Amino acid sequence: MNIIVTGGAGFIGSAVVRHIIANTSHNVLNIDKLTYAGNLESLSSVSENSRYHFSHNDICNKSAMEEVFNDFKPDIIMHLAAESHVDRSITGSADFIETNIIGTYTLLEVARQYYMELSDHKKIIFRFHHISTDEVYGDLEEGTSNLFIETTAYNPSSPYSASKASSDHLVRAWYRTYGLPIVITNCSNNYGPYHFPEKLIPLTILNALKGKPLPIYGNGLQVRDWLYVEDHARALFLVASEAEIGETYNIGGHNELKNVDVVKGICNLLEELAPHKPDGVVNYIDLITYVKDRPGHDLRYAIDASKIHRELGWTPNEIFETGLRKTVQWYLDNQEWVENVETGEYQNWMQKQYQDNS
Numbered sequence: 001m002n003i004i005v006t007g008g009a010g011f012i013g014s015a016v017v018r019h020i021i022a023n024t025s026h027n028v029l030n031i032d033k034l035t036y037a038g039n040l041e042s043l044s045s046v047s048e049n050s051r052y053h054f055s056h057n058d059i060c061n062k063s064a065m066e067e068v069f070n071d072f073k074p075d076i077i078m079h080l081a082a083e084s085h086v087d088r089s090i091t092g093s094a095d096f097i098e099t100n101i102i103g104t105y106t107l108l109e110v111a112r113q114y115y116m117e118l119s120d121h122k123k124i125i126f127r128f129h130h131i132s133t134d135e136v137y138g139d140l141e142e143g144t145s146n147l148f149i150e151t152t153a154y155n156p157s158s159p160y161s162a163s164k165a166s167s168d169h170l171v172r173a174w175y176r177t178y179g180l181p182i183v184i185t186n187c188s189n190n191y192g193p194y195h196f197p198e199k200l201i202p203l204t205i206l207n208a209l210k211g212k213p214l215p216i217y218g219n220g221l222q223v224r225d226w227l228y229v230e231d232h233a234r235a236l237f238l239v240a241s242e243a244e245i246g247e248t249y250n251i252g253g254h255n256e257l258k259n260v261d262v263v264k265g266i267c268n269l270l271e272e273l274a275p276h277k278p279d280g281v282v283n284y285i286d287l288i289t290y291v292k293d294r295p296g297h298d299l300r301y302a303i304d305a306s307k308i309h310r311e312l313g314w315t316p317n318e319i320f321e322t323g324l325r326k327t328v329q330w331y332l333d334n335q336e337w338v339e340n341v342e343t344g345e346y347q348n349w350m351q352k353q354y355q356d357n358s
């Protein structure tokens with residue numbers, strides 16, 4: 001098959017591309033605009049492979065997308081391109097509206113035109129797989145055991161999650177109204193190698209190694225359900241290639257943890273894996289700094305992933321303890337990747353974020 005992966009230079013998209021090239025004989029076309037979050041070095045292990053192709057393009061550019069679809073002739077679209085960071089959506093939402101909503105709309109329209117002209121045989125195979133987030137459901141109460149299921153009502157809190165919720169609605173409307181064969185997945189917080197340093201886990205590892213403060217928003221008691229990125233990539237390919245048309249699957253790691261415990265866990269691992277500390281640091285844990293809370297901060301996310309387990313046989317392989325250890329070790333071993341992605345734009349944004357948050 002020919003598979004388009006949008007956002008394939010990002011954190012999850014690059015794991016999906018690496019997974020497909022390593023485990024199947026399919027061809028992959030990565031469409032990516034290479035924003036601050038996109039980095040082709042995350043694909044260095046596949047870039048020489050003749051089944052991997054790259055198109056440097058914006059998904060909002062309709063004529064470019066039409067050309068790409070007509071040239072590559074995809075059987076499956078796995079749509080991951082997005083603006084993905086909640087804090088950036090709070091300080092500037094325009095790119096989130098543009099890429100996450102207009103970009104998804106553009107791809108749906110291009111895919112619809114393309115699908116209508118396919119042969120009956122090709123139509124049976126074709127899928128538009130939209131990758132979304134559990135943040136569309138809003139949050140769950142702290143201290144309860146409630147979980148998000150596929151039919152939980154949408155109630156997004158941030159500009160990011162509202163833009164993803166909008167795109168999910170568009171995708172379902174294109175299925176119901178036009179018969180475009182779609183599937184949707186909503187997953188919890190991912191972690192693992194190649195995660196952009198602005199997110200909690202890589203930020204904590206990298207700041208600790210530099211002897212910088214480890215910022216915890218509010219009281220740090222918010223809960224996230226952590227999913228190892230390679231488990232997610234495997235689930236996504238399974239859904240794209242085997243799920244029933246029109247279905248939605250929630251994907252989670254069964255790893256509910258408070259933010260403060262995640263940060264302390266990283267500090268403990270670093271004591272063991274990076275014992276030579278920066279000047280002035282006695283214990284990594286002393287770097288923890290409680291800062292102003294995120295506006296609209298969701299308290300708790302937790303996924304019921306029983307549908308994907310029941311229907312497609314997927315279950316996560318990684319438990320948090322082993323996944324976090326691998327992740328910390330990966331950042332210790334890949335400082336060059338880190339230096340490449342920590343561009344001037346990123347440094348400026350982080351500096352401003354710290355000023356506003358302190």
Ligand code: NAD
Nearest residue numbers: 007009010011012033034035037038058059081082084190
């Ligand atoms: P990311 O920010 O690491 O990567 C996004 C990629 O999309 C980048 O390579 C970027 O260059 C590209 N991109 C952005 N705008 C584009 C545009 N207009 N045209 C083409 N490419 C563009 O994001 P991620 O963490 O890999 O997330 C991937 C998808 O998974 C997103 O749709 C996100 O909403 C969803 N998701 C992420 C998480 C998570 O924990 N990271 C959890 C649930 C869902």
Ligand code: TYD
Nearest residue numbers: 086189198199200201203215216217222259
């Ligand atoms: P993040 O990695 O930004 O993912 P998301 O907002 O999509 O869940 O944040 C994970 C959690 O960690 C979230 O509750 C916000 C919190 N957080 C901090 O406490 N400090 C930080 O510096 C960051 C980036 C996040």
